[in-house]
Structure formats: C-alpha cells, structure tokens
Amino acid sequence: MGVREADDLCRVAGALVMKARTLLADHAAVQAQALQAVDTLRRHTVRDDLAQMPVTRLKDVTGGRLRTGALERSGITTVLQVHDMSAYRLQELPGVGAQTAKQIKAAADQIEEAARQLASVKIERHDWMSEALVVALKRLLDAGTELPFHVRAAHDVNTTFTPLLKAAHPARSRWRLLTASRRRRLEARRAVETLDALLDGAAQVGSEFPQVITDLLRPPSSGDEAWADFEYRSSDYYSLLADLAGERVTEGVLPDDVLARVNAQPLDDAYRRVSLRGYQSFGARFALAQKRVMIGDEMGLGKSIEAIAALAHLASEGATHFLVVCPASVVVNWVREIETRSTLRAQKIHGNRREAALDEWMKEGGVAVVTLDGLHRLTPTSRVAMLVVDEAHYVKNPATKRAKAVAAWCGAVGRVLFLTGTPMENRVEEFRVLVGHLDPALEISQAGPQAFRKSVASAYLRRNQEDVLHELPDRVEADEWVEFSGDDLDAYRQAVADRHFPRMRRAAFASPATSAKLKRLTELVEDAEANGLKVIVFSYFKDVLTAVGETVGTPYRLSGDIDPDERQRIVDDFSATPGHAVLLSQIVAGGIGLNLQAASVVIICEPQLKPSTETQAIARAHRMGQTRKVQVHRLLAVDSVDQRLLEILAAKTRSFDEYARRSDLAESSPAAVDISEQNLAEKIIEEEQRRLLG
Structure with missing residues (x-):
C-alpha cells in the first residue's frame, strides 16, 4: 500500500477514533449525572437511617467497651448527631476526654460507612432527589437498548485503533519512512495492514455513533415527562439503577464449589438487549454453570429474563436452536419477551401455522416456543442447546402426557432450565419429581432440613422479593x-x-x-x-x-x-x-x-x-x-x-x-x-x- 493510501486509511481510522472518544466522553458525562443523583439519594437514605439509630449502637462497634452516658446527658441521642460532630466538638462535652472523643467519632464513622455500603436506593414519587435521578436515568434509557453495545464498541475501537494509528504514523509520509529505523518501518506497515483489515467492520459499527451521541445529548426531560415514563417502564429504570449503584447479589444457599463455578461463569451480552439486575445475572450464570437446574425465584423477579440471558449467552458461543415450553396462556408473552429482550428470533409453534413455524425453526434456528400440551408432537433432538420449561410445577405428576414429554426432552438435551415460583404446592414429593427430571441420579437426603438443602443445592436456586427487590x-x-x-x-x-x-x-x-x-x-x-x-x-x-x-x-x-x-x-x-x-x-x-x-x-x-x-x-x-x-x-x-x-x-x-x-x-x-x-x-x-x- 502506498503512502497516500496509508495516509487516507489512517485519516478515516482517526476520524472513527474521535467519534468513539466523543461517544465515550458524552456517555460518561450523562452517566456521571445519574451517579451524582444516586449518591445524593443514598446519602439522604443513610442519614435517615443514622437518625433512627440510638447512640447506644456505638457500643456494638467497640464490643461494648464504649460508654455513651456522657453523650446522652448532653442531649446526644442518635448516631447521626455524633457523626455530624467533629472529634474536637465531642471533646468539649462534659465527661468526654480526647481519647474517648476519637473512639466515639471513629465508631460513628464506621457505622456510617457500613450503612452506606448496605443502603438501597429507592425512588419515591414527589421527592426532588428521586426526580433528579429519574430524569438522569431517562437520558440513558432514551439512548436506546443498544446503548451498552455501542459504548462497548466505542471502547473497542478506541483501545484497538489508537495504538495501531500510533504505530502506523511513519507510513503516512515518505520522509518519515525514510528517516525511520527498519524496525519502525516494519511495524508501520504491519499496523497499516491491520487497520485495513479491521476498518470496514469497525466503520460499519461506528456509523451509528453520531446518532447515539445525538440521543445522549438531547436536553433532559421535564420532571412530569420523566415520572410518566418511569410509571410505564419502571423495571427498566431499576435495572439500570442496579447497574449504576452496584446491587448486592443474593446468592441463595450454595456450596462453595458451586458458588465458585457460578462466579467464574462469563455471561456474554452481545445478543441481549436488556440490563440485568445483579441477582438476575447470578441466576443466568447459575443455569449456565450447572447446566441442568431449577430456578424457583418468587413470582415477579424476572425469571424469564434470566432464561433469555442464558440463551443469549449460548447463542454468542455458536448455539443455534433453543426451546421454551410454557402454558398456552403465556406463549405470546414469551415470544414478545424474547424479541424485546434479545436479538434472538422467536418462533411460535402453536396455532394454525404450527407445522410451517416448526419447519422454519428447524432450518433457520432461533427460539421455538411451544405449549406444555403441544410438546409431545415435537421429536426430541440434541440440536437444542437449552430447554426452558416455564411454570414447571405443571409437570409434577409423572403420569401425565406433558410430564412424559418433558422427561423425554430432558433426556435428549444437555442443558435444561426449569422455572417455577411454586416448586411445591401440596407435598414435598412434587419437588422430588421436578428435580428428578433434571438429574435422576441426584440423591436427596431425608436427614432433616440442612441435609436436604445441601443435597439439592447444586440444582435449585430460590430468591424472594424481600431479598432482592428492595425498591x-x-x-x-x-x-x-x-x-x-x-x-x-x-x-x-x-x-x-x-x-x-x-x-x-x-x-x-x-x-x-x-x-x-x-x-x-x-x-x-x-x-x-x-x-x-x-x-x-x-x-x-x-x-x-x-x-x-x-x-x-x-x-x-x-x-x-x-x-x-x-x-x-x-x-x-x-x-x-x-x-x-x-x-x-x-x-x-x-x-x-x-x-x-x-x-x-x-x-x-x-x-x-x-x-x-x-x-x-x-x-x-x-x-x-x-x-x-x-x-x-x-x-x-x-x-x-x-x-x-x-x-x-x-x-x-x-x-x-x-x-x-x-x-x-x-x-x-x-x-x-x-x-x-x-x-x-x-x-x-x-x-x-x-x-x-x-
């Protein structure tokens, strides 16, 4: 490649890098506004908590060694009052010496730090701090569900092309090539060749950067507009908030070896269009790491999103065919969720187009959605990378046609995910039947609750609303x-x-x-x-x-x-x-x-x-x-x-x-x-x- 061609190539690549950096900077600025609103709301929540804590709680931090009588006699009754005072001001109180003042102040600060780490951010209507947060979050959401993808793409462009442009610099001028060392000339030519190979694909992705930047830079919505949007899609707001604020993840009760596998399990989001709560990411990774499991999260926690996240990850690894089995009443809902929450194609194997849809799915792949009562019409195949059974408690009776069909599919498919908010409706044996579909060899202990819990922990995960939905x-x-x-x-x-x-x-x-x-x-x-x-x-x-x-x-x-x-x-x-x-x-x-x-x-x-x-x-x-x-x-x-x-x-x-x-x-x-x-x-x-x- 000649010098002029190399210079033109580097100029195009440089312009792409500038667009990527602009997108990253604008995204960081909008995100910083949201984080500032989160911090304001969290600090307010912490102060409310400290205002409710009696000053005697300071004893807990010091193992009961700290005396608080002098504080109470001076009218200091809450941890917040102590936290807002300096050690010097505390020392001026009757009966409080310099050493005690330092201990009191350190104890209050330690409690404040712990409260801040544990504080959940809750959005309250008609609260100015919550409104500022909702307005800031709306700017990020309005940039579209593909925003995380574009931000990652911009980061990849910046980190990949910046060193290549630096290495290719001598190739942009005959004089620089003549004066450069042999090693630098060779590096420059290789960098130009790499840029040439990467630029078309990167430019195609980068062509959308200007629109994303425009979306990010739109003026903030009014409070009324933001609240109306929050009412309409509040789960999206809270999912984004969980990403920004850092959500505590409830892991259920899992053995150390299972927990280690789950934590080591990656979760690719290239085919996903939705942010996950921390506990949802954990649930998806649990399903992937353990391969054949039941997620029994309480209703309303988004089990379907966890399943879709697992399917999207497998798709990123090259899997092509997936099967979701559910009651007829929610077939349409599943199709909509799959197409809204991911880029995967959903095929409804139900109704008048059943046979045509089945043929299309077999040829082109995607996620087939079939009813529990219609599953027996499908021949089990190992081509399916994951079988998802929603409302799995409907197959608790092994004598039914639907349960036999699910059992046959479980035998043919390597990865199986059962979803149910009610793994046990009438008796414990129902739970045994469901786990038996997943792992017939799993030995369930009868030696009491603790032993039972350990024996099923590798295949069962349950979180309740009060554990994870603090808002x-x-x-x-x-x-x-x-x-x-x-x-x-x-x-x-x-x-x-x-x-x-x-x-x-x-x-x-x-x-x-x-x-x-x-x-x-x-x-x-x-x-x-x-x-x-x-x-x-x-x-x-x-x-x-x-x-x-x-x-x-x-x-x-x-x-x-x-x-x-x-x-x-x-x-x-x-x-x-x-x-x-x-x-x-x-x-x-x-x-x-x-x-x-x-x-x-x-x-x-x-x-x-x-x-x-x-x-x-x-x-x-x-x-x-x-x-x-x-x-x-x-x-x-x-x-x-x-x-x-x-x-x-x-x-x-x-x-x-x-x-x-x-x-x-x-x-x-x-x-x-x-x-x-x-x-x-x-x-x-x-x-x-x-x-x-x-």
Missing part, C-alpha cells in the same frame, strides 16, 4: 369479612344440603342485587376510581365475574377460554388505559405468566384451594416494575366455606413458607401438607352440614 412498594393485605344476605344464605344452605362444593364457594354472589360481597367490592372499586387506581378482580368462577361485570361495567375480562393473543391484547389495552380501569379475570387465567403491574388494587372474590394460586395471582401486580403500594382485598363470608377453607389451608401455607420459600426443603410427613381438593371439599361439606343442618 418494591409495600403490599397491604386486608380481609374484608361480610355476612351473608338473606338470599345468599338461602342459596348457601341449599348448596350445603346438596353437597355441591362449587356452589357453596360462590353462594355469596347468588343474588347480586343483595350480595354483601358485591356491595363491598363495589365500594372498593369506587374508592380506587376516586384515586385514579387500576383494579384487578380475581375469581375462580366465570359466573361470579359476570355478576361483578354487570355491576361495575368494564370491557376488560380474561378467562381460560380466550385465545392467548387476545388475552395479551386485553392486558395491553387495560394497561394503556389512562387512570382508573377494572380488569376481571379468572384466577387460573390471569394468575399465570401475565404482567399486570399497571394495577395496584387486587380483589379476590373467594379463597382458593391452593395457597400458591392466590400467591401467583397477587404477584401479577406486586412484581418488579410496580411503582405503587399494592392493596390486596380478600372478600370473605363469616360462618361459611370461606372461613373453613382459611382454617384448613393455613397449614398448607405454613408448609410452603417453611420448605420452599427459603430454598430449605425438607422431607415431611405427606399428611402435613398434602390435602387433595376432593378431600378438602368433603371435609368442609361434612363440617357445614353438621353446623347448619344438624
């Missing part, structure tokens, strides 16, 4: 007890006499004109309307929802017989409605897989036969992305099947909390937690017949 708004639960109206009581008595358990459960709505439950529900909806809040009403029974709909008048209704595409459209329309709206949903239809965080009031018309059913339903609203306090109202009739159900099911709820919630499963007597629906109905009918009919 999640509170959930307020209220039991709304009412008495039967005369007509409803007559209907209830007749249902008891007929031993008709379903009619007993919905008797409180038998006469809508006089129903006490419906009256209370109407009051709750009217209160939500006055406050501009969205409401979800859950019931197991369609006729109950019909009665509610005729009373409150709403176009938004979900039931199990609605097509998944239509179901998602209804949810989207409900979420997009400004202000107040009411969504009616069968609890088995809306309680699984759908994101309903637009609503902050949840009304449950009757107790459910499985505690997990209600938990899942509530988690549709009280999940990552929720920005408002969630109100949960349970409509209950005194001296009825409602009361009997709550009493009997309390033991099942305690069992789930004890065994599954903490990744601390233990062998238990089946009688302690296993109550079939049929036995439950018969038990309650007999009790109510004795009470009402003698």
